[in-house]
Amino acid sequence: CSILFFGVALLLLFESRRSGRLRPLFWLPPIFLLWVNLHIQFVYGVAVLLLFMLVLTFESVTSAAKAGSEKPGLTAALITTLSIAALSLVATVITPYFYHPYGVFFSTAFSPANSYLPDFHAPRFHQPQDYLLLLLVMFAFFALGLRRSRDPFQLALLAGCAALSFYAQRDLWLVTLAAVAVIGEAAAGIGETLHSSTPSVILSGGDTARSAAAPESKDPYPLPRPSHDSRTPTSREIFLAAALTVVVIALAI
Numbered sequence: 179c180s181i182l183f184f185g186v187a188l189l190l191l192f193e194s195r196r197s198g199r200l201r202p203l204f205w206l207p208p209i210f211l212l213w214v215n216l217h218i219q220f221v222y223g224v225a226v227l228l229l230f231m232l233v234l235t236f237e238s239v240t241s242a243a244k245a246g247s248e249k250p251g252l253t254a255a256l257i258t259t260l261s262i263a264a265l266s267l268v269a270t271v272i273t274p275y276f277y278h279p280y281g282v283f284f285s286t287a288f289s290p291a292n293s294y295l296p297d298f299h300a301p302r303f304h305q306p307q308d309y310l311l312l313l314l315v316m317f318a319f320f321a322l323g324l325r326r327s328r329d330p331f332q333l334a335l336l337a338g339c340a341a342l343s344f345y346a347q348r349d350l351w352l353v354t355l356a357a358v359a360v361i362g363e364a365a366a367g368i369g370e371t372l373h374s375s376t377p378s379v380i381l382s383g384g385d386t387a388r389s390a391a392a393p394e395s396k397d398p399y400p401l402p403r404p405s406h407d408s409r410t411p412t413s414r415e416i417f418l419a420a421a422l423t424v425v426v427i428a429l430a431i
Contacts, residue, residue: 180219181351183209187223188359191230195331196363200255203262211269214279221283222342222352224270226335231263233331297348311350315340318357321364332360 187209190202206227213220238256271277292298301308318336327333336356343353 180213180217180222181355183213183217183220184223184226184352185355185359187226188355191226191331192359192363195230195329196366200258200262203259206262207265207269210266211272214270215273218279218283218286220270221280222349224267225338227263227266229334229338230331231260233334234259236330292346298346300345301347301350311343311354314357314361315353318360321361325364327364332363336360 187206190205190209194200194202210220210223210227213223235256238253242253270279273279301311303309303312315336322329322332322336336353339353339356343350
């Protein structure tokens with residue numbers, strides 16, 4: 179069930195980061211409340227949430243400082259998001275065992291007996307699925323490089339999940355979900371770019387009227403959105419992205 183909860187958490191975090199809206203994050207506390215009472219690997223979700231908050235706090239502070247705010251970082255969006263994250267962390271100790279599941283997770287992860295358990299060994303790349311997973315991760319890194327993504331959350335998420343997954347076979351699902359999420363985000367970004375570059379003259383009058391009659395509702399406290407370079411990449415940049423991908427995966431292995 180950790181695979182399901184981790185995937186849902188990634189979906190919510192990516193949606194909030196892409197759209198800049200807070201609404202998807204309100205589902206995180208109940209998700210963590212269920213997760214901690216069903217499976218011990220909820221700690222992976224906590225780590226991703228902390229990474230998300232670290233990146234968001236850094237971006238909020240830097241953007242406020244560039245705007246010349248007298249109180250950089252103390253925005254309503256950041257305060258609300260920190261409150262949601264705090265509620266999610268509180269939910270992880272609402273169990274019959276209080277905070278002890280954290281101790282069980284780390285004692286299991288760093289147990290000396292793991293060297294005798296095959297699930298805790300690194301992949302040996304003796305099976306075709308190992309190479310397919312490697313190609314999936316390489317394609318995810320390549321997608322980031324191709325988009326010239328400057329999103330530290332996606333970069334750190336993919337690199338961290340790759341390191342954990344290629345360290346122990348039991349965690350291969352981590353990098354699988356992270357790679358799929360990054361590739362899906364890249365595809366969504368390409369779709370948005372194509373849509374925004376479509377001339378308005380080809381749109382039907384009915385669509386224009388509907389969009390004017392029902393404007394999109396905006397979040398009162400928008401979050402900062404990651405920036406991407408929309409220029410067409412050159413062959414040299416594609417080669418450098420592919421080379422960087424190979425180097426990162428080799429270091430992770």
